[in-house]
Amino acid sequence: MKKLIKAFAIAAVSVLALTSCEEFLDKSPDMGLSEKDVYKDYASFRGYLDKAYSYLDNWFAFNGYQNGRAYICSISDEMAQIYSTQETSVVNDGEWLGNLSKSKPFEIGNKGDGDGGNTPIYNAYKGLRIVNRIIRDIDKVPGLTTEQKHELAGQGYFLRAWFYFNLIERYGGMPKFDKLFSGDGTEDAPRMTYHESHEWMMSDLETAYEYLPDAWDEDNTGRPNKIAALAVMSEASLYDASPLMQNDLNTIEIKEYDKTRAATAAKIADRTLKYIADHPELGYALIPGANYANIFYWTAPPYTQCEYLWYNRTQNASPAVYNKNAAFTRYMRTFWIPTEYGDGTGNDAIVYNAPTQNAVDMFEKKGVDGKYYPITDPRAGYNDQDPFKDRDPRFYNNIIYPSQAWGQTAGGTPHYITLYVGGAMYNASKTANPTNKEILTGYLCKKFWWEGADQITPENFARYRTITVYVRLAEIYLNYAEASFEATGDPDAKVDGCSMSAREALNVIRQRIGVTDVVADDADAFREAVRRERGVELMFENKRWWDLRRWMIAHEVLGANGGYPIKGMQMTPTDPGHASVADKSSLDFNYEIIPVTTEQRAFGMKNYWYPFSMNDVASLRNLKQNPLW
Numbered sequence: 001m002k003k004l005i006k007a008f009a010i011a012a013v014s015v016l017a018l019t020s021c022e023e024f025l026d027k028s029p030d031m032g033l034s035e036k037d038v039y040k041d042y043a044s045f046r047g048y049l050d051k052a053y054s055y056l057d058n059w060f061a062f063n064g065y066q067n068g069r070a071y072i073c074s075i076s077d078e079m080a081q082i083y084s085t086q087e088t089s090v091v092n093d094g095e096w097l098g099n100l101s102k103s104k105p106f107e108i109g110n111k112g113d114g115d116g117g118n119t120p121i122y123n124a125y126k127g128l129r130i131v132n133r134i135i136r137d138i139d140k141v142p143g144l145t146t147e148q149k150h151e152l153a154g155q156g157y158f159l160r161a162w163f164y165f166n167l168i169e170r171y172g173g174m175p176k177f178d179k180l181f182s183g184d185g186t187e188d189a190p191r192m193t194y195h196e197s198h199e200w201m202m203s204d205l206e207t208a209y210e211y212l213p214d215a216w217d218e219d220n221t222g223r224p225n226k227i228a229a230l231a232v233m234s235e236a237s238l239y240d241a242s243p244l245m246q247n248d249l250n251t252i253e254i255k256e257y258d259k260t261r262a263a264t265a266a267k268i269a270d271r272t273l274k275y276i277a278d279h280p281e282l283g284y285a286l287i288p289g290a291n292y293a294n295i296f297y298w299t300a301p302p303y304t305q306c307e308y309l310w311y312n313r314t315q316n317a318s319p320a321v322y323n324k325n326a327a328f329t330r331y332m333r334t335f336w337i338p339t340e341y342g343d344g345t346g347n348d349a350i351v352y353n354a355p356t357q358n359a360v361d362m363f364e365k366k367g368v369d370g371k372y373y374p375i376t377d378p379r380a381g382y383n384d385q386d387p388f389k390d391r392d393p394r395f396y397n398n399i400i401y402p403s404q405a406w407g408q409t410a411g412g413t414p415h416y417i418t419l420y421v422g423g424a425m426y427n428a429s430k431t432a433n434p435t436n437k438e439i440l441t442g443y444l445c446k447k448f449w450w451e452g453a454d455q456i457t458p459e460n461f462a463r464y465r466t467i468t469v470y471v472r473l474a475e476i477y478l479n480y481a482e483a484s485f486e487a488t489g490d491p492d493a494k495v496d497g498c499s500m501s502a503r504e505a506l507n508v509i510r511q512r513i514g515v516t517d518v519v520a521d522d523a524d525a526f527r528e529a530v531r532r533e534r535g536v537e538l539m540f541e542n543k544r545w546w547d548l549r550r551w552m553i554a555h556e557v558l559g560a561n562g563g564y565p566i567k568g569m570q571m572t573p574t575d576p577g578h579a580s581v582a583d584k585s586s587l588d589f590n591y592e593i594i595p596v597t598t599e600q601r602a603f604g605m606k607n608y609w610y611p612f613s614m615n616d617v618a619s620l621r622n623l624k625q626n627p628l629w
Contacts, residue, residue, distance in 0.1 A: 065120055069351050076548060077565060082438045153211050155224060168194060191622075202236065209230065231476065238479045262486040270498040285307070292512075296448055297450055336444065337454060339425045387591055396446075398446055441596055478533065535547075564601065
């Protein structure tokens with residue numbers, strides 16, 4: 001794997017170094033390569049293909065996609081950015097068309113630069129240009145074997161589908177990007193409907209599945225294989241069945257699931273799981289609940305995890321010798337680590353992204369009968385003055401709450417999270433200029449931050465690594481449950497040809513972590529259980545934003561309370577002398593859920609699809625703008 005990373009890095013540099021002054025393969029200057037350079041042989045052509053991998057999103061990067069210190073989940077209801085100058089405001093104020101002209105329109109824009117990274121939309125367009133040339137011109141390369149052609153074409157078709165999916169999940173139906181466009185305004189590019197776009201993308205994925213291998217050798221781990229193609233088909237087919245995607249290019253209306261398309265999505269999820277069962281030698285499996293934390297960070301080798309089906313091969317890790325400004329270390333500090341745990345000065349020392357009470361409320365609680373229920377169910381026995389007792393085990397994996405011990409002080413004693421009223425961390429955040437305009441949620445993210453990774457024991461930053469995972473195995477079961485239920489209307493029915501019901505698929509994920517089987521007394525309750533389970537299992541993994549939109553409930557969830565729906569937990573110690581208490585975990589608190597009115601979420605019907613910039617509309621004839629923009 002180390003050889004792979006090095007080889008890909010060299011390939012990317014080599015591609016840039018081969019730029020010709022006059023002969024370009026297209027009108028985009030960063031692709032300025034002569035045909036002789038690109039079509040020379042298998043190695044050079046694959047080197048050109050490998051540049052497409054540099055356009056895959058990496059969420060674990062400081063300012064990696066014009067996001068500054070903002071994590072992608074701080075535009076949904078999962079997180080709040082504790083920063084007085086929020087990069088998320090260009091999304092959260094809802095005025096996307098006007099904000100496209102801003103210098104860093106994180107998420108909604110299609111800009112790229114050498115300093116602030118590239119937005120996902122920019123990356124998708126760039127990636128499409130590369131892979132379309134791979135698909136079109138593969139026969140121009142001399143001496144390719146059939147195996148080499150399949151290897152290159154399989155990656156080309158897969159990546160074209162993936163980059164295209166990144167566009168249609170934002171814009172809805174798009175033109176068929178199966179050729180290179182000059183972008184001079186003379187080419188006719190009418191948009192297809194979402195379903196038409198989806199069908200074309202799925203044909204690419206089926207072709208990729210045919211050509212791609214079951215597995216790559218160790219030096220090529222991270223390239224898409226057959227299971228990656230199936231995993232993306234599973235996610236994409238569920239989207240295709242969802243309410244938002246039933247709109248045409250002229251409407252944004254509340255719709256129902258398409259039951260036929262939902263049945264197709266269930267069958268594809270079943271096909272994916274059957275492939276895994278039929279190929280045990282490949283090692284795909286759910287990670288045991290006892291090792292749940294290692295889904296999200298781990299020691300290497302290995303360089304990937306058995307639950308990952310499609311992911312960005314970039315290894316995010318800190319150097320062995322601590323450097324606070326090393327890329328991954330800085331990401332850790334500015335995304336998750338506040339005040340005394342952090343390092344650096346100014347914004348880097350204190351800004352972070354905080355889980356919300358909205359996210360915390362999704363975790364179920366164990367009742368006196370030993371079963372888990374939503375906290376709103378009386379059988380859960382939820383006590384709002386003892387809110388962290390007997391919660392779903394994933395709560396304790398994902399969330400750090402005030403008064404918990406976390407790491408050690410310089411003197412070797414327990415270090416406590418003091419984000420309660422009057423606590424040292426609370427006071428620092430409320431008084432420092434970068435954060436003093438923000439209302440705190442009371443929580444920290446534990447899912448991607450391991451204990452000991454802080455300025456007191458900085459060597460621990462290098463202890464683990466992460467990678468950006470687009471689809472993992474748990475999601476396939478969740479896709480299966482949602483699709484099967486929406487196709488049949490019955491949690492215990494099976495779609496024709498499928499091996500599991502919705503309830504059975506959902507319970508696989510719950511049982512893995514030690515949560516009892518789902519309790520849902522009617523169809524509406526089961527739908528909510530499916531959505532809640534998806535929210536909990538995939539929390540902070542860049543799924544919630546897309547789910548809220550495709551379910552067409554974002555205008556209710558994010559538009560609640562006049563566009564200020566985010567809630568936090570304010571904990572006030574009952575002991576006025578709490579500052580002198582050594583063991584902060586022994587403190588008692590009064591708990592109050594508060595509105596976090598510094599976190600705007602303006603979301604109306606127009607926000608279900610992203611707007612095209614005026615430049616986009618001008619560059620291709622018949623590119624229809626989305627409704628209400």
